[in-house]
Amino acid sequence: MSSVMSPAITAATTRRILAQLRHDHRTLGLLVGVPSLLMILLRYVFDTGALFDRIGPMLLGLFPFVIMFVVASVGTLRERTGGTLERLMTTPTGKLDFLLGYAFAFGLLSLVQVGVVLVISLTWLGLDLAGSVASLVLVAVLDALLGMALGLFASAFARTEFQAVQFMPAFVLPQVLLCGLLIPRDSMAPWLRVISDVLPLSYAVDAMQRVSREASFSTSLLWDVLVIAGFTLGALALGAATLRRRTG
Amino acid sequence: MMSFVPAVAVAGLRVVRGGKPVLRDVSFEAPRGSVLGLIGPSGCGKTTLMRCLVGVQIVQAGTVTVLGEPAGSRGLRRRVGYSTQIPAVYADLTVRENMRYFGAVLRAPRTDPDRVIEEVGLGDHRDQVVGTLSGGQLNRANLAAALLGEPELLVLDEPTVGLDPVLREELWALFRELSARGTTLVVSSHVMDEAGRTDRLLLMREGEILADASPRELTERTGTADLDAAFLHLIHERAESPA
Numbered sequence: 001m002s003s004v005m006s007p008a009i010t011a012a013t014t015r016r017i018l019a020q021l022r023h024d025h026r027t028l029g030l031l032v033g034v035p036s037l038l039m040i041l042l043r044y045v046f047d048t049g050a051l052f053d054r055i056g057p058m059l060l061g062l063f064p065f066v067i068m069f070v071v072a073s074v075g076t077l078r079e080r081t082g083g084t085l086e087r088l089m090t091t092p093t094g095k096l097d098f099l100l101g102y103a104f105a106f107g108l109l110s111l112v113q114v115g116v117v118l119v120i121s122l123t124w125l126g127l128d129l130a131g132s133v134a135s136l137v138l139v140a141v142l143d144a145l146l147g148m149a150l151g152l153f154a155s156a157f158a159r160t161e162f163q164a165v166q167f168m169p170a171f172v173l174p175q176v177l178l179c180g181l182l183i184p185r186d187s188m189a190p191w192l193r194v195i196s197d198v199l200p201l202s203y204a205v206d207a208m209q210r211v212s213r214e215a216s217f218s219t220s221l222l223w224d225v226l227v228i229a230g231f232t233l234g235a236l237a238l239g240a241a242t243l244r245r246r247t248g
Numbered sequence: 249m250m251s252f253v254p255a256v257a258v259a260g261l262r263v264v265r266g267g268k269p270v271l272r273d274v275s276f277e278a279p280r281g282s283v284l285g286l287i288g289p290s291g292c293g294k295t296t297l298m299r300c301l302v303g304v305q306i307v308q309a310g311t312v313t314v315l316g317e318p319a320g321s322r323g324l325r326r327r328v329g330y331s332t333q334i335p336a337v338y339a340d341l342t343v344r345e346n347m348r349y350f351g352a353v354l355r356a357p358r359t360d361p362d363r364v365i366e367e368v369g370l371g372d373h374r375d376q377v378v379g380t381l382s383g384g385q386l387n388r389a390n391l392a393a394a395l396l397g398e399p400e401l402l403v404l405d406e407p408t409v410g411l412d413p414v415l416r417e418e419l420w421a422l423f424r425e426l427s428a429r430g431t432t433l434v435v436s437s438h439v440m441d442e443a444g445r446t447d448r449l450l451l452m453r454e455g456e457i458l459a460d461a462s463p464r465e466l467t468e469r470t471g472t473a474d475l476d477a478a479f480l481h482l483i484h485e486r487a488e489s490p491a
């Protein structure tokens with residue numbers, strides 16, 4: 001196991017990524033501020049509480065997903081192209097240390113991000129939530145981790161940061177169109193429905209809808225959560241496969 | 249430690265990059281505690297050879313044995329230090345934060361980050377963000393990371409590029425000191441005036457080793473006044489008698 005991961009190296013990697021973010025005030029500000037700003041805009045664009053109550057929670061799941069996707073894909077691409085990943089591969093760092101370092105750092109970050117949006121939404125914006133705040137936070141952080149894991153994986157296919165940023169619309173927008181946010185998934189053409197069934201964001205949005213409508217933590221919600229977690233682990237495994245000690 | 253095992257033993261190494269042969273049947277050995285110079289023009293394969301030594305290069309044929317183990321083995325990852333030609337440190341962290349991180353990864357002693365920062369002469373810049381360092385300072389920060397944990401073998405890819413003569417002198421003094429303590433160093437350079445400071449020289453050209461000798465032997469054997477002339481002599485010799 002020692003080569004696969006070591007708690008000390010994973011922790012050091014988490015601290016290092018958080019230190020990098022600490023130095024980058026602007027990114028940190030954008031990470032926390034942008035979702036909040038968008039929620040506030042959304043609230044006043046809709047201007048009716050009922051519509052906001054329906055759409056708001058879905059976006060609470062979507063924002064962390066999209067933002068973490070971009071930050072993780074650009075961040076790991078920098079490590080790949082900047083030689084730091086290669087340096088780490090000559091040290092005892094395991095692939096899992098590297099991936100979990102990102103997962104913990106971004107998991108913590110998304111907790112802050114979601115916390116701020118949530119406080120603003122529940123107080124100032126008057127979001128009405130049927131389910132518990134805890135389950136909403138759970139789903140939102142899972143969504144963020146899913147975005148991060150997909151971003152890590154996607155970064156393997158980018159050579160430049162320009163390409164990495166382009167992957168956001170390529171990986172994410174089709175999922176946004178098909179996830180049930182714009183049109184309920186039940187009313188989609190069957191072939192689109194099938195596609196949306198295998199896309200992770202569909203489950204993220206479904207979970208958020210349940211949290212906003214259902215008072216209890218239902219089995220269907222549990223299923224959504226498990227599917228999102230499964231997709232996240234799968235993406236991390238694929239990401240690990242793209243980290244190579246030896247390259248051409 | 250079994251000192252009779254060479255620090256580095258390379259035999260029949262062949263590497264293809266981008267469809268083209270980059271190393272063609274390279275073989276050499278480096279005894280422990282020696283300073284081996286890898287000298288040759290840009291593009292001759294120095295970086296590729298160093299990547300083979302640290303085990304990050306896919307090789308087509310041959311064996312690379314480092315400190316008695318196949319290059320890149322798990323057991324070697326704390327015993328070999330590598331400083332890349334293009335600096336590989338985090339530009340958005342300070343010098344000290346970088347060293348702390350790489351030190352933690354290598355389980356180096358807690359005092360190591362400060363030690364290596366002093367050794368490369370970056371004491372005044374320890375809390376400076378790496379992205380704001382000058383080129384020479386950045387190179388030294390990159391070198392410092394390779395010194396963490398006192399590795400037995402140091403693989404340094406053009407560590408003195410862009411440094412003024414005084415700093416270059418200081419770094420070579422450091423390399424000699426490390427070698428005196430038993431560390432083996434493989435140092436690449438594309439400038440000849442550094443070659444004279446090594447114990448042994450590998451003169452490389454187009455993926456092949458033209459000569460493997462001490463600087464003195466080289467000038468004596470070729471009957472030339474300096475290493476530049478010796479290198480040219482060897483190239484002409486090779487051109488006249490194609491293998």
Ligand SMILES: Nc1ncnc2c1ncn2[C@@H]1O[C@H](COP(=O)(O)OP(=O)(O)O)[C@@H](O)[C@H]1O
Pocket residue numbers: 248265266267270288289290291292293294295296297
């Ligand atoms: N990633 C790569 N893909 C394809 N060819 C490469 C790559 N890196 C280096 N090369 C080629 O390999 C040869 C040797 O390069 P390198 O080892 O970097 O030489 P040096 O360090 O002596 O300048 C050069 O011809 C270079 O163009």
Ligand SMILES: [Mg+2]
Pocket residue numbers: 291294295296333405
């Ligand atoms: Mg080179």
